Amino acid sequence: MIRDKQSGKPVTHAKQAIPFQQNNLPFEIRTIDWMEKNRQQNQSPHRHNYYEIIWIRQGSGMYLVDLEKHEVAENTVCCAAPGQVHQLKGGEQTQGFVISFNNDFLLLGQDKSAVWLNERASPSFSNFSVARLNDETTIEVDHLIQKMVKEFDNFFLLRTEILLGFFRILLIYLARQSDSSTQAVNQTRNVDLVKRFFTIVENKYISLKKVTEYAEHLAVTPNYLNEIVKKVSGFPASHHIQQRIVLEAKRHAAYSDSSMKEIAYNLGFDDIAHFSKFFKNVSGQSFTDFKKQAVYPFNQA
Template identity: 45%
Template sequence: MTVSTPLLELGNNVTGLPFEIHSMEWIAENRWQRNAGAHRHNYFVIIWVISGSGRHRVDMNTYPVRDNTIFCIAPGQVHELQTDGDAHGYVISFTQEFLGAHDNQAELIFRCSVSASPDEGPVIPVSEDMQQELLDVVNNLRKEYSNFFLLRSEILRGYLKIFLVYLSRRVDVTATTAPPSRHTELLRTFSELLEKNFKTEHSVSGYAAAMVITPNHLNEIIKKSTGFPASHHIQQRIVLEAKRQAMYSGVSMKEIAYDLGFDDVAHFSKFFRNGTGLSFTDFKKNLADGFNQ
């Protein structure tokens, strides 16, 4: 039987806003069913654990849950938070559109959750001084979220941006604070197109055509900005999704290959090996061995 990873969506809540803020206690009492297993979101999630312990699986990695840590989860990431007993903290959820179509602060969350180092992962430690500043913002967010006053969305958006600015001070985000350049805009456009189309478009030429530039120019720009050409990012995005499905669902290699736009399973198998250095079978075996330890 095929088992897929649930996708949770934001925007159908009683407030009518693509934004939510709740305590972890409220989430545990009211959302325990949909958060019981591994799942993914179509929105950004910030989990601030003020006190508590446990483990947090994000994609292929597991991180310890400790007091005063913040986890940043980007849309599409698969995660599962398991706490040892009660945990105190807050969960903030919002879409890119709510924050702003091209707001640089949303890139902070994406960078933390996807591009962070394996040692630290999508985790931001909260210092004692920073805790009080964040609490003040959270209290303002909760107060405004519970009311339905004029310009409520604008005020919530403003407080959310302040919260993200405080987080940015704990992360190296020099690139996100610099004025956007032509290369930055092209990188952003490529990233957005890749996230939307990686299952159906596997070629640099396809993305270049959508951006009205040549494939060589696209590869050059992306390599200057990231250190790797566009072709590498396309490969790694497809491989990441294959890993997610292999780890968190009961689908076969054939089903994963088809879902990711490969008609030939042998082609997908070679593609996966080139991207990971492992065969799909060995990758699955390593997963099983890791879970059984």
């Protein structure tokens, strides 16, 4: 139990910010309207333990992902990775589909399309969140979605295999819309090491804050890890560790009423002064200033 250093009283976390919404199905496709009525998932910013693709077929609105807002319209695809805080604020006429799937389903298709989504849906590899499809791609995607809905709603022989086949094709179409889709996915040892590094960061950023600790988990030297991560991602390992911690701090500051002390403790900092200095050095502004500016994006005038 964590206690306040001055009073000795337990630090309460009555509002654990942004809890994870769970889904045990490996794959699911529903209409936006069905998700609104049955899951009520877009009433406030939220996050999942699974991937989500939202296909807006008709209407317009706003899509929030972490601390960014994106205007969306018809034929827009929105993508959220596990842990990303997001919310779709659509109008009354907004129609489309929500595709949810977990890592187990994604790993069934270990090809370039699966690798594309894994790298671009992950906030560690890319900031890809929203893409507007061209007319030709829209026709193909719409056709695929209808086939997926029909297959999902029935329980025919080899249902999972057929859904996976349609899903692979969908990812390929989305890859063609990506600015970087012409770049070949190079599955080298370096890329594999970096992917394992980001996986550990995502799972251990609260308890592990030094490059040396991650290097030990990966059985490499800290200098080598920094060098390879920088070569693949453009930034050293330390940068990504710090950014992940600050991202979570910003999420809690923006989407909960937690105090700086509570957030600091939740993120593994015993010294609130240390956390305050760390936050300012990494983000470029004080926690207090960020908290004052951080309001729910959809409530802004």
